[in-house]
Amino acid sequence: MPEIKHNLWKGKTDGTPWMHKTLIWLMRWINLNVFYGIMALVVPFYMIFNRQGYRSTYNFFRNRIGYPPLKSFFSVYANHFRFGQVILDRFAVFAGKSFHFDIENFNLYESLSNSDKGFIMLGSHVGNYEMAGYSLVAEKTINALHFDGEAKSIMENRSHQLGGNNIKLIPVLDDMSHIFLLNNALSDGQIVSIPNDRMLGSSKHVDCVFFGEKAKFPTGAYIMSINREVPMIAVFVMKLSGRKYKILVRKIEAQQEQIISKQEKIYMLASCFASNLEDVVREYPTQWFNYFDFWKQ
Amino acid sequence: MDELILELKNEIIETLNLEDMQPEDIDTDAPLFGEGLGLDSIDALELIVLMEKNYGIKLRDASKGKEIFKSVRVMADYIEKNRTK
Numbered sequence: 001m002p003e004i005k006h007n008l009w010k011g012k013t014d015g016t017p018w019m020h021k022t023l024i025w026l027m028r029w030i031n032l033n034v035f036y037g038i039m040a041l042v043v044p045f046y047m048i049f050n051r052q053g054y055r056s057t058y059n060f061f062r063n064r065i066g067y068p069p070l071k072s073f074f075s076v077y078a079n080h081f082r083f084g085q086v087i088l089d090r091f092a093v094f095a096g097k098s099f100h101f102d103i104e105n106f107n108l109y110e111s112l113s114n115s116d117k118g119f120i121m122l123g124s125h126v127g128n129y130e131m132a133g134y135s136l137v138a139e140k141t142i143n144a145l146h147f148d149g150e151a152k153s154i155m156e157n158r159s160h161q162l163g164g165n166n167i168k169l170i171p172v173l174d175d176m177s178h179i180f181l182l183n184n185a186l187s188d189g190q191i192v193s194i195p196n197d198r199m200l201g202s203s204k205h206v207d208c209v210f211f212g213e214k215a216k217f218p219t220g221a222y223i224m225s226i227n228r229e230v231p232m233i234a235v236f237v238m239k240l241s242g243r244k245y246k247i248l249v250r251k252i253e254a255q256q257e258q259i260i261s262k263q264e265k266i267y268m269l270a271s272c273f274a275s276n277l278e279d280v281v282r283e284y285p286t287q288w289f290n291y292f293d294f295w296k297q
Numbered sequence: 298m299d300e301l302i303l304e305l306k307n308e309i310i311e312t313l314n315l316e317d318m319q320p321e322d323i324d325t326d327a328p329l330f331g332e333g334l335g336l337d338s339i340d341a342l343e344l345i346v347l348m349e350k351n352y353g354i355k356l357r358d359a360s361k362g363k364e365i366f367k368s369v370r371v372m373a374d375y376i377e378k379n380r381t382k
Binding site: 176 | 330346362
């Protein structure tokens with residue numbers, strides 16, 4: 001199987017390093033709502049010029065969520081606006097602004113963090129997963145796997161902000177060094193964080209039913225969990241209002257009453273994740289941020 | 298050494314779920330990754346765990362791992378010299 005990088009999404013924040021630095025500087029002095037207001041005006045242009053993003057999101061609301069045409073159109077606007085807010089919030093954190101987080105099922109996260117064993121935290125491109133790094137603080141190191149295509153200025157700010165929270169960023173590289181680092185981390189009882197809805201690095205996947213149709217989900221995290229015998233949780237960080245987020249922590253496990261093969265266990269774990277992801281997306285449909293035909297990735 | 302090579306090939310087939318392959322289909326000296334057997338990063342993870350669980354060898358260094366996973370022969374040679382199980 002060939003090594004792949006996602007060909008529809010480059011994992012890179014728009015803008016030049018100079019623009020990022022200027023934005024962070026401005027955010028230190030100007031109220032965040034002003035930026036949200038500007039974003040509201042910019043979104044229609046994104047809808048016009050980012051055709052692929054518009055089409056895939058419109059189809060998502062129309063065919064997956066089942067909205068009528070007009071509601072789908074306005075939901076695309078709401079979705080793009082939310083995405084803009086989420087990106088601005090990340091810069092706002094770099095500028096030193098704080099947010100309020102309500103955490104559902106924190107006890108589960110706490111008990112895993114306090115145990116000697118490592119565990120895997122699954123993220124996805126809904127809501128603002130990166131914010132989990134600023135709020136779900138643990139004494140253990142969190143090793144966060146990420147796509148190695150982001151601008152240097154973003155990565156420097158991320159590393160600076162997250163480093164204080166005991167988070168180490170691990171890029172997906174062709175030399176497979178990330179696999180060794182993640183394996184070492186789990187052996188040492190640390191936390192590994194993996195974006196789990198897009199295929200990065202390996203093309204291995206299972207097909208799970210997601211919104212009524214089969215979609216590909218990468219298998220790397222599940223293989224890691226089975227091999228290293230560590231538990232898994234999915235974390236969703238959903239935006240509620242201006243400065244308020246809700247963090248949902250869900251256990252990902254295979255409900256097994258009899259001994260099953262490794263392949264069956266991988267499928268059960270992936271289906272559990274897909275089902276949790278679908279529940280969350282149904283509750284927060286405007287925070288679905290996969291701007292391509294997810295069912296054809 | 299030949300016995301260990303055969304054992305290793307069988308373990309690779311079982312661990313990586315290479316259902317259609319027989320030990321003789323795996324070239325002992327061919328690269329495991331890229332060309333040759335064409336394994337990818339997730340397979341590397343499986344091999345790291347295989348080395349640890351079956352032979353007591355913990356591979357923590359990526360550059361060393363890459364050398365060891367060059368071919369089945371190189372792997373077998375390393376196992377023979379370093380195994381604790």
